Amino acid sequence: MKLAIVALSAAALSATAGLAGAQETVKIGALMIDSGPLAAFYQYSTAGLETAVAEINEAGGINGRPVEVVSMTYSGAPEAALQTATRLVKNDKVAAITGMIPTAVALAIAGRATALDTIIIDPLSAAGTRCNQNYFRVKASTAMLGASYKAFLAQHPMESWDIIAGDTTSGHDNADSFAKDVQELGGEVRKQLFTPVPNSDFGTYITQLNQEPAKGLLAIIYGADGVTFAKQQQQFGLLDKYEMVLGNNFAIPAVLPAMGEAAIGVIQNVSYIPQVEGDGARKFSDAFSKIAGHEPDDVAFDMYTSMIALAQAMNKAGTEDASEVSKALEGLVIDSPVGPLEMRAEDHQLTRPYIFAEVVAGAPDSGKAVDYEIRTIIPAKDYMPPPSAECQM
Incomplete structure (x- = not known):
């Protein structure tokens, strides 16, 4: 069409x-x-x-x-x-x-x-x-995302992490990059789960994450699947069991209204939000x-x-x-x-800065159930990785 x-x-x-x-x-x-x-x-x-x-x-x-x-x-x-x-x-x-x-x-x-x-x-x-x-x-790029997360993690150290991601090239690349950064900063990744894309039932994965959760959780689940995961985990209070929940293209503005209160507390990495x-x-x-x-x-x-x-x-x-x-x-x-x-x-x-913003309850007069509050902005000069040696024009 x-x-x-x-x-x-x-x-x-x-x-x-x-x-x-x-x-x-x-x-x-x-x-x-x-x-x-x-x-x-x-x-x-x-x-x-x-x-x-x-x-x-x-x-x-x-x-x-x-x-x-x-x-x-x-x-x-x-x-x-x-x-x-x-x-x-x-x-x-x-x-x-x-x-x-x-x-x-x-x-x-x-x-x-x-x-x-x-x-x-x-x-x-x-x-x-x-x-x-x-x-x-x-x-x-994935390298940029990883570098920005590493800069954020250096400011907010956490000793252990779980990761849940879609079983895609992007999901694996982002999960592997994050796990490497956690280890370099002295932490450990305890669970690394990959889910089918698309997926309508995250029950098995939520059960696994609920068993002795780490201190932090990284969610790399996109679009409609992200909404489904957020809603289903809410029934078990999964996100509340973590001291920190980071989103990688998870609780983004396009799907945040559909997630609603199920996403409160998630810290999402974004390139732009209206609060800028x-x-x-x-x-x-x-x-x-x-x-x-x-x-x-x-x-x-x-x-x-x-x-x-x-x-x-x-x-x-x-x-x-x-x-x-x-x-x-x-x-x-x-x-x-x-x-x-x-x-x-x-x-x-x-090259670009990155914003880390937390999902919070919307202001009473905003008409929004949830919204963002900027936690930190990391300038490109503070995290931008060098060009890949594989890149030859």
Whole structure:
């Protein structure tokens, strides 16, 4: 199914109309998933793209032409992603591709970026090292996630941990990285459990965790599965038995309302929440809310940032030619709602701060059952790991 995403604000529509009168649009392809465990991210992802389109077009578009997102849904399988990406490039003539690109898809599609002669900018996948002249990653890598957790753990030492994770590449990579960091800091990992994806019954795993729980628990369970786990553990008071519960893409904003009070006490690592202070953060939150009818989350932020990065790079290059845009993206300092973010030239990885926020009961006048309170923000300079030696462009 194909869907052209159009900016909704009156100002954006007016700006787009003025630009479109002279020239055709610059098309950006978006790979989107609207079913399965990742469907929880679809609405936030779509609204994040729309927010970026509105801002870009209000500022004059890309090289004086309005930007249009050509969105196509696919199953989430690597083969389907490759077929859809090829159609977007060959048939729709998109200048670049972004969207919902989970790890398995990214591992398959990154190597095809040069052959497709297009830029692929990835706002969703974290696991794996993959380097291609035309592939760039906005989402924090697994190494970055691990390094940020290690920095947090150094500030909040805990002698023992349990880990529960989805049985995926990302789940294993994140669990292994966390376990290694715990051991290097003098702690131990007692249980490391991996659950099927998707999964509707976590009873067996909750029972195992309930047996002599460690001091801390790391939950690496995504989307709808995360909601299911949170609700089912609440019946047994599992999270209350730990002194600290950390979430890795677990109690994220996209699913927090569905988790409700079952997630209270979880400390979640996020790249963006509306509680971030600053004019840029407020502007982004307000613009997103006008389109979506609710506040943005980190998924929306990453999708928005991927589009802003593409627009800034194409305007810097003065063209949509993939080779020139790739050069422009390398070392580009992107204006983002959380401040300047640099696209590292050596491995095409966006450097960024990380926020650790605790899930708390919502304020009485907020209309929210639960919300976040920021516990700490770790700047990129304080945790960012060096580029992988495996990355050779």
